[in-house]
Amino acid sequence: MRKIDYRQINETLYTEVLPNGLTVYLLPKAGFHKTYGLFSTDYGSIDNQFVPLGKTEAVRVPDGIAHFLEHKMFEKEAGDIFQVFGKQGASANAFTSFTKTSYLFSATENIRLNLETLLDFVQEPYFTPESVDKEKGIIGQEIGMYQDDPYFVQFSGLLESLYPEHPLAVDILGTVATIDQITADDLYLCYNTFYHPSNMKLLVVGNIDPEETMAWIRENQAGKDFPAVEAGKIQRIFPEESLSQIRSEASRTLPLSRGKGALGVRGRLADLPVDSRELVRFRYGANLLLALLLGNTSGNYLRLYNEGLIDDSFGYEYTLDRGFHFVGLYGDSDQPEAMIEALKEILFNFAKDPEVNETNLELLKKKMLGKYFQSLNSLEYIANQFTQSQYGDLTIFDVPEIIPTITLQDVLAAGETLLHAEASGVYYLYPEEGAN
Template identity: 45%
Template sequence: MDMKTYKELNEVIYSDRLKNGLTVKMIPKKGYHSVYAVLFTEFGSIDHEFIPRGEKKYQTFPYGVAHFLEHKLFETRAGDISQVFSAQGASINAYTSNTKTVFLCSFTKNKRQNIETLLDFVQEPFFSDQSVEDEKSIISQEILMYKDDPDWILTQGLIENLYPDHPVRIDVAGTSESVESITLDMLNKNYLTFYHPDNLQMVLVGNIDPVETLQWIKHNQGKKFYPKPMKIERMINTKSGKPVTKSRNITVSVNLAKVSVGVKGHCFELGEKEAFRHILCMEILLDLLFGETSANYLSLYDKNLIDDSFSYDYIFERGFDYVSIGGDSRLPKELAETIQTILLNSSQNPDMTPAHFSLVKKKMIGESIQSLNSLGYIAQEFVDQPFSELTIFDYLSVLKSISFEELQHVAKDFFRADQMSVFTVDPKRQ
């Protein structure tokens, strides 16, 4: 078992890679009573074309299989696994993203029992033709529900603009048509390929003894048989042939228009250290230009262009990255134009100064230290950025080393007019 110590933060990461390939990372936290456990696989909605385990040719599967599998794993021979966890004093949740499927569990007692239950229900699937058919209507209803959500429409619409021929343009759950075409054989092929321990990571944060906990996990895994690990061959078209859709809108039953400005990135292929640094640079940059300490934010608010729904984010995933900025607005066109002007002229913007840069960095350092009190936040960061060398505990040292000149270079490189897009959700006129 490896141990990495962060003396400045008084944090330690214990990690091991088991014989079957399962990666385990443990962060003990003194003074805490609870444990936060996460088990996740590098398998999401964009992974729909790959070579299945034991085969030689690429196969294309319907959109939504990863999400479908997440649903089905909760059904075990013993019934709904949520009830089992509840009886053991634990809560369980799960979600599927574009690149991952994540199972989250928290508890204060029955540690070994809950850890092994988490491993067992994910690693011992129980599928049948009838249960697969029954699930289709449930997921189809979920898809229809999201299509009535204006915020989902806004987010998905912008992604479709930025990535017109990338699988990320399809909702994580798939479409009603794609879900209907999913079969038991398809689920088994996807499960055997992506749920091998070699593609799984387990992260435990909180009141744990690393040595004892690792023994429990090794004992659990030692009772299970898996074929040898293999490299997963995925095919994702990251080199888009279609240009960004510059502007698009849709009319929906909302009281106030919603608008989002996006910028398609090109940094998802960076190496681990460069990617980690780039993500932090983008977070600082967006906070500089649109955070509550910026003159831009106050101006947008004073002009009645934004309200409390205004937000900004940088998404960095395997195969794509992009910026999104926006929210509800009485003047969506003017807001979109103003945001684009700020981005394209960031080097001359009054908020882009060394003094403001220093203020934002200090604020982010304080927030980072405070966030380390949250077990769930720590575990989630290991999921969101599953780098092998760098973690949330490297955040402070890298953040402190970023210079204002570096930030200016990142802004000039990233904010390009030809990669910008606007999506608007307009209210229906009476």
């Protein structure tokens, strides 16, 4: 078991790769009552075309299957796993993103029992045609609810504009039509490919003894058989990258009281740094540039706010994940077109913007670090962000060493790499006539 000391934040992480390929991380946190266990697979909604383990031909599975599989993992022949955790004094949850599926529990007691329950239920699939058909109606209702959420529709619409030929264009849940195609055999195919221990990570964080906890995990995993697989050898298939497919503008109507506008800029994978540390620097450099240009203390934000083009609903994000990266800006406005034009003017002229200067950058770096240190007081934050924010060997605990090193030149370079008008798309939501 390897021990990594992060002296700046007074944290010690223990890690080990087990013989079956599972990577384990243990973070002892003395003085905390709760313990979190998070079991994640590097498999999400975009992984719908791949070569199954042990095969040579690629397959295409229905959209939404990763999320569907997450739902079905909790149902076993003996009953509902949520009830099992409840009887053991724990609460459980799961979530599927574009690139990850994670299962977690939190508890203050019976940590070994709950940890073994987490490992066992995720590593013992049980799917039947009957249970699969029953789940289709449940997830169909969930899809319907999201389609009534304007924020969800706006985000999905923007991604569809930026990535029309990519799996990102389809929601994580899929559609009613695609989930209707899912079979138990499809679920087993995806499970056997992506839920192999070599494609998974386990994090346990809380008031634990690392040696004792690792011994529990080793014993649990030693009692199970998995086929021998070389780590990182899953063949995933994605369309060739092309910015020419971007839809420059799209819209739809909903029963809204005000319009919504979203501006997105799609980044090219070929432009990203290869080195993990440089990639993290790029990620935070891009976030700092957006904060300089449009953070709620910037002159640009205050000007647009005073002009009535944006309000408190305005927000932005830079997303960097496996296989894609993009900028998104979102807001409600009585003048959505004018808002988007003003945002374009700011975004695509960033290098000349007076807000982008050394003084403002140093202030924002301190603010970013302050939020980071505050977040480490939440075990839930650590558990949920750890696998989502991992780049190579770097973890969220490397962040406080990287942020202070980011220079104004780094920030400007991130903008030069990322912010190109020809790679942008706009999505509007307009109120239906008579909606007011």
